[in-house]
Amino acid sequence: xxxxxxxxxxxxxxxxxxxxxxxxxxxxxxxxxxxxxxxxxxxxxxxxxxxxxxxxxxxxxxxxxxxxxxxxxxxxxxxxxxxxxxxxxxxxxxxxxxxxxxxxxxxxxxxxxxxxxxxxxxxxxxxxxxxxxxxxxxxxxxxxxx
Numbered sequence: 001x002x003x004x005x006x007x008x009x010x011x012x013x014x015x016x017x018x019x020x021x022x023x024x025x026x027x028x029x030x031x032x033x034x035x036x037x038x039x040x041x042x043x044x045x046x047x048x049x050x051x052x053x054x055x056x057x058x059x060x061x062x063x064x065x066x067x068x069x070x071x072x073x074x075x076x077x078x079x080x081x082x083x084x085x086x087x088x089x090x091x092x093x094x095x096x097x098x099x100x101x102x103x104x105x106x107x108x109x110x111x112x113x114x115x116x117x118x119x120x121x122x123x124x125x126x127x128x129x130x131x132x133x134x135x136x137x138x139x140x141x142x143x144x145x146x
Contacts, residue, residue: 050074051133053084054111058128060121065128068115073107078139080106084117084131091125106139 054070067086073079085100099119119128 047073047075047077047079047138048082048133048136051079051082051136053131053133056086056117056128056131063121065119065121065126066115067117067119067128067131068113069117069131070111070113071103071107072111073109075138076109078106078108079136080104080139082107082136083134085134086119086131087129088119089127089129090123091127096123096126100134 051074052072054072056067056069059066059068065088071082082103083100084103085098087098088096090096101117101119103114103117105114
């Protein structure tokens with residue numbers, strides 16, 4: 001039940017992040033003829049577009065599935081607060097759901113190998129699959145949690 005509540009909270013948090021970034025009503029620039037700063041024009045506020053994850057290797061450990069994967073930062077600045085989502089399958093290969101988690105740390109441009117990304121194994125035969133990035137922040141953007 002706690003895992004279900006955590007997934008709901010993570011999903012709501014992701015929706016709020018997407019809504020804040022998308023700004024569909026565009027309150028901030030309504031009536032303004034000022035062009036956006038260069039960092040917004042060239043994707044500085046969207047570092048997730050230049051992040052990729054390598055295929056994870058999975059291990060089982062006392063009710064957990066633990067991933068080790070490579071984060072490739074194609075931005076020319078470090079990022080942090082990366083949120084990822086991973087797909088899970090049953091023993092027959094049928095989809096068993098998608099779960100998300102945050103990866104703390106600062107990731108410089110280039111590739112970084114990380115381990116210990118834990119997911120609760122909610123079924124005995126659960127197997128890990130591919131992962132993808134959902135969001136990330138440039139280091140120093142004012143929303144750093146480190």
